[in-house]
Amino acid sequence: MGTALLYDEEMTKYKLLWVDAACKIEVPERLIVSYEALVRSGLSDRCISIPAREASDSEILLVHSELYLEAVKKTPYMTLEDLKEFTLQFGDVYFHPNIYHCAKLASGSALQLVDSVMTGKVRNGIALVRPPGHHSMHSAANGFCVFNNVAIAARYAKQKYGVKRVLIVDWDIHHGQGVQYCFEDDPSVLYFSWHRYEHQNFWPNLRESDYDSVGKESGAGFNINVPWNNVGMENSDYLSVFCHVLLPVAYEFCPDLVLVCAGFDSAIGDPEGEMCATPDIFAHLTHLLMNLAGGKLCAVLEGGYNLTSLAQSVCQTVQTLLGDPLPQLANLRGPCKSAVESLQCARSAHRRYWSFLKHATDPPMTDISTKHIKSAMEEEEKTEMAEEERCTEGKVWPEPPERLCPPVCSASVLPDDVACPDGLKRLSSSKDLEPLLVSKLKNRFRTAAVDGDGVTTFSRLYTLIEKLVANEIRNGLVLVPDVAAVMMCVVQDLTSDLVKRVLVVCVGKEKELDYVTTDGKVLVVQISSEDSEEQRSKYYIPVCLKKGCSDTSGFIQAVLGLLLPLGYEYNPDLVLLVRMPGSGVVDSMWQQLIGLLQGFAKGHTLVLMQVNEKACMGSTASALLGHPAPPLQDLQTPFPEDGDALERLRERLQADWKMLQTTS
Numbered sequence: 295m296g297t298a299l300l301y302d303e304e305m306t307k308y309k310l311l312w313v314d315a316a317c318k319i320e321v322p323e324r325l326i327v328s329y330e331a332l333v334r335s336g337l338s339d340r341c342i343s344i345p346a347r348e349a350s351d352s353e354i355l356l357v358h359s360e361l362y363l364e365a366v367k368k369t370p371y372m373t374l375e376d377l378k379e380f381t382l383q384f385g386d387v388y389f390h391p392n393i394y395h396c397a398k399l400a401s402g403s404a405l406q407l408v409d410s411v412m413t414g415k416v417r418n419g420i421a422l423v424r425p426p427g428h429h430s431m432h433s434a435a436n437g438f439c440v441f442n443n444v445a446i447a448a449r450y451a452k453q454k455y456g457v458k459r460v461l462i463v464d465w466d467i468h469h470g471q472g473v474q475y476c477f478e479d480d481p482s483v484l485y486f487s488w489h490r491y492e493h494q495n496f497w498p499n500l501r502e503s504d505y506d507s508v509g510k511e512s513g514a515g516f517n518i519n520v521p522w523n524n525v526g527m528e529n530s531d532y533l534s535v536f537c538h539v540l541l542p543v544a545y546e547f548c549p550d551l552v553l554v555c556a557g558f559d560s561a562i563g564d565p566e567g568e569m570c571a572t573p574d575i576f577a578h579l580t581h582l583l584m585n586l587a588g589g590k591l592c593a594v595l596e597g598g599y600n601l602t603s604l605a606q607s608v609c610q611t612v613q614t615l616l617g618d619p620l621p622q623l624a625n626l627r628g629p630c631k632s633a634v635e636s637l638q639c640a641r642s643a644h645r646r647y648w649s650f651l652k653h654a655t656d657p658p659m660t661d662i663s664t665k666h667i668k669s670a671m672e673e674e675e676k677t678e679m680a681e682e683e684r685c686t687e688g689k690v691w692p693e694p695p696e697r698l699c700p701p702v703c704s705a706s707v708l709p710d711d712v713a714c715p716d717g718l719k720r721l722s723s724s725k726d727l728e729p730l731l732v733s734k735l736k737n738r739f740r741t742a743a744v745d746g747d748g749v750t751t752f753s754r755l756y757t758l759i760e761k762l763v764a765n766e767i768r769n770g771l772v773l774v775p776d777v778a779a780v781m782m783c784v785v786q787d788l789t790s791d792l793v794k795r796v797l798v799v800c801v802g803k804e805k806e807l808d809y810v811t812t813d814g815k816v817l818v819v820q821i822s823s824e825d826s827e828e829q830r831s832k833y834y835i836p837v838c839l840k841k842g843c844s845d846t847s848g849f850i851q852a853v854l855g856l857l858l859p860l861g862y863e864y865n866p867d868l869v870l871l872v873r874m875p876g877s878g879v880v881d882s883m884w885q886q887l888i889g890l891l892q893g894f895a896k897g898h899t900l901v902l903m904q905v906n907e908k909a910c911m912g913s914t915a916s917a918l919l920g921h922p923a924p925p926l927q928d929l930q931t932p933f934p935e936d937g938d939a940l941e942r943l944r945e946r947l948q949a950d951w952k953m954l955q956t957t958s
């Protein structure tokens with residue numbers, strides 16, 4: 295299934311008709327440069343173009359009052375003076391004779407997108423719209439917004455398709471208070487927003503934008519605010535909040551549909567955000583949401599005022615929606631102090647509502663409101679961030695790297711008597727191994743592993759790895775008689791001269807891995823049921839689950855809160871995912887893991903499985919081919935021992951691995 299793209303140039307046909315410093319950045323060119331970038335890059339041709347339509351009155355009334363709608367209906371007939379007068383009653387927004395028409399098209403586009411996804415016409419999609427929506431309220435326009443496009447889409451999805459749970463992720467740099475007000479008492483809509491806040495000193499300067507607004511009545515716990523109290527936030531800060539706040543809750547919430555308030559003013563260069571995250575971060579934010587709700591994801595444009603970073607960010611988002619390989623993110627050095635403070639406050643405010651946050655620790659202060667921390671914090675941060683470092687318009691950043699699709703998506707190396715799963719390309723050709731390598735293999739394994747057949751297997755495996763590294767193949771599936779033996783061989787002999795860093799994710803444990811690196815060429819994360827006697831090195835991290843890998847709750851908690859942050863910080867060039875026999879990992883969890891690991895090493899994942907587990911080759915192949923993983927149904931509360939152990943492991947490792955930091 296494909297990716298929908300909604301765009302109609304009619305929505306470029308309104309603009310600010312008078313002088314207003316707050317509104318002058320919201321220009322038609324925002325939409326034009328975004329769409330043109332998609333055309334120029336060839337991405338628009340790869341999408342399924344869906345026509346925009348006007349939202350009907352009844353659809354608009356799902357969120358707004360009749361009074362407000364009737365008033366807005368009159369604006370097309372107003373004189374310039376009337377429009378100015380009408381605008382005065384609202385904040386930081388302007389009206390134009392054609393904005394009502396465009397606002398209906400913007401909301402209608404979001405609804406068209408929901409229809410396309412919910413009917414299975416497409417897997418996911420994006421609507422390039424203006425005016426944006428997330429600030430508009432029941433009876434008020436605000437912050438360049440007239441109708442709340444995403445809030446209307448959420449209500450519409452519930453009403454028309456019986457969607458039970460909607461996750462709204464708002465990565466725009468402003469707080470979508472309109473969305474918060476709409477759903478704050480509604481447990482069927484989980485609203486997550488991060489936003490520039492600066493202890494309430496940034497627009498819209500609302501007390502209720504702080505992290506302690508968790509929702510009301512039955513909606514308590516279903517509103518998550520992460521305030522940024524400093525500018526200059528980077529990729530590390532955004533990914534930390536996804537891994538340690540949003541994703542654990544999103545997986546526990548288990549939405550049927552994901553809507554994204556896709557504002558790109560959170561990108562570097564934007565005059566509103568003054569942040570430093572690069573456009574390719576949106577490739578990863580999109581990717582991290584794509585395994586939820588069976589991949590049903592609708593992104594709707596909100597803000598974004600630097601035309602260069604906006605266009606690049608839109609392209610990064612669309613490319614990920616299309617399933618292209620992700621760019622590697624380099625130098626993730628962990629969240630800054632202020633970000634850790636914010637994520638810790640958000641986690642602790644929600645600890646009582648989400649079992650996946652149960653082990654969150656309180657921030658140092660008794661009163662967790664960030665305002666009281668401000669003095670000490672700001673002194674600290676001011677030194678950390680001298681004025682000139684602040685990210686402003688003058689900031690420059692590299693063009694996002696090309697994300698080339700390898701000619702072959704998934705290849706397999708299988709015993710001759712095992713059928714190749716659909717969609718995978720069987721690798722039979724292989725160049726003979728260097729004699730030196732063969733002798734090394736023989737020396738290493740006197741077992742059957744390197745008899746005639748073994749050498750063929752290894753040479754095919756070597757060829758596969760070469761092709762992964764050369765980006766001729768994206769990922770691979772290998773079935774062998776002895777997984778542990780082959781894993782050692784891959785790590786020690788077959789990759790050493792081909793890649794700089796290998797992330798080995800070992801699911802289950804047949805025996806202790808007798809391979810420990812200290813030079814950092816290999817990072818091993820082993821998730822199993824047995825505790826390993828001790829922590830051997832920074833590069834061998836055993837995660838023990840009380841009930842083993844069959845405990846999906848504990849497993850996903852370890853993946854989101856430990857494996858993902860580690861992987862981002864380590865930034866491997868190859869991921870070796872090893873499924874030890876008898877691991878007991880649940881199929882949907884296995885597919886989720888494969889999906890999430892695609893975020894690393896440009897998707898170069900090599901899955902190693904035992905021949906006797908060939909029954910799960912189908913689901914493995916499906917995940918490797920990029921099909922969305924099935925949702926993890928009714929996750930139980932993770933075992934307290936596991937939650938505690940994970941927290942302790944993070945505390946112990948965070949000195950070495952900054953991305954694990956969740957406590958200040």
Ligand SMILES: CC(O)(O)NCCCCN
Pocket residue numbers: 316386426427428429437438439466467468469497557559596597598
């Ligand atoms: C859509 C939006 O969140 O980018 N609007 C920002 C309005 C800022 C007014 N000072």
Ligand SMILES: [Zn+2]
Pocket residue numbers: 466467468557559566596597598
């Ligand atoms: Zn914004």
